[in-house]
Amino acid sequence: MSGFPRRHALRAGVVALANFIIGEPLKRGVQAETRHSIFDAHLHIPSDDGEVFQWNLITRTMPEFVSYLDKCGVKRGVISSARSNTAKTPEDYRLGNREVAKYAEKYKGRFRGSCVITPDRIDEALREIEESHRELGFVWVGEFCNYMTGYKYDTPEWSQVMQLATKLNLVMQIHTNTREMQYLADNFPDVTIVFPHFGSSPDDVFKRIAIVASHKNACIDISGSGIERVGILERAVKEIGSERVLYGSDFTINEPSSVIARVTNAFLTPEDRENILFRNVERLLARAGKATGKS
Numbered sequence: 001m002s003g004f005p006r007r008h009a010l011r012a013g014v015v016a017l018a019n020f021i022i023g024e025p026l027k028r029g030v031q032a033e034t035r036h037s038i039f040d041a042h043l044h045i046p047s048d049d050g051e052v053f054q055w056n057l058i059t060r061t062m063p064e065f066v067s068y069l070d071k072c073g074v075k076r077g078v079i080s081s082a083r084s085n086t087a088k089t090p091e092d093y094r095l096g097n098r099e100v101a102k103y104a105e106k107y108k109g110r111f112r113g114s115c116v117i118t119p120d121r122i123d124e125a126l127r128e129i130e131e132s133h134r135e136l137g138f139v140w141v142g143e144f145c146n147y148m149t150g151y152k153y154d155t156p157e158w159s160q161v162m163q164l165a166t167k168l169n170l171v172m173q174i175h176t177n178t179r180e181m182q183y184l185a186d187n188f189p190d191v192t193i194v195f196p197h198f199g200s201s202p203d204d205v206f207k208r209i210a211i212v213a214s215h216k217n218a219c220i221d222i223s224g225s226g227i228e229r230v231g232i233l234e235r236a237v238k239e240i241g242s243e244r245v246l247y248g249s250d251f252t253i254n255e256p257s258s259v260i261a262r263v264t265n266a267f268l269t270p271e272d273r274e275n276i277l278f279r280n281v282e283r284l285l286a287r288a289g290k291a292t293g294k295s
Helices: 003-022 028-036 062-072 090-106 122-136 156-168 178-187 202-213 232-240 256-265 270-287
Strands: 038-045 074-081 111-115 140-145 171-175 192-196 218-221
Touching: 038 062, 038 090, 038 270, 062 074, 062 256, 074 090, 074 140, 074 270, 090 111, 090 122, 111 122, 122 156, 178 192, 178 202, 192 202, 192 270, 202 218, 202 232, 256 270
Parallel strands: 038 074, 074 111, 111 140, 140 171, 171 192, 192 218
Antiparallel strands: none
């Protein structure tokens, strides 16, 4: 090889390495390749105000966040903002949702944005969901974490949120305990609900799997506790079907590649793995956002 091609190759390698380290948006050709790449249903981006869901901060910025996902082989994801999850006021969650929209646009082809609200000032919360859908193109709402700011799911205000989700045909991602999970699945059968996490005890895990299995509108993402237990993923696929089990990592809190390893090492068919790792999220996003007329 002559010196010129060698220098050319070296320069290309340096550029590629730099892009990996700083987390560049995906180029058009790479975007096309993501048709069959992992799609993470559960990502919390670091906020511009410095809020990050990590005990020891190592991914403080969006480029660092993207770079870590690159290392794990995660090329696509649904993102929400840490700022929105801990918001005390509509002003706070609006800022967080606009951060999400900004990064979904910057890293085009890589991330789909999700809107998060708190229902305390319900008129403003409903307005924000509608605006995020209409103006920002969001069809995913949540992850909602009521324990962070102290609201309840069994209230008239939350019923209004679920009614709007039904009308707009949005995907709702809702962190719950098992009792809340049962209540939501029973009372809102027309809403597509993604419940994160299997649970922390055998009894809890098996109940949560059974709830999702018996409610066709419900899915479960496999982030958090429970997935590390050998055999639990296989049980979920057997009882629920792989079409309603979604890969999610809960990054920046939890480590994405450990969840991927559990999927790739599980006793599943290749079709099951594809469903979990990317096809199910693709299907949910493709179907969402088309108004149903129900309320």
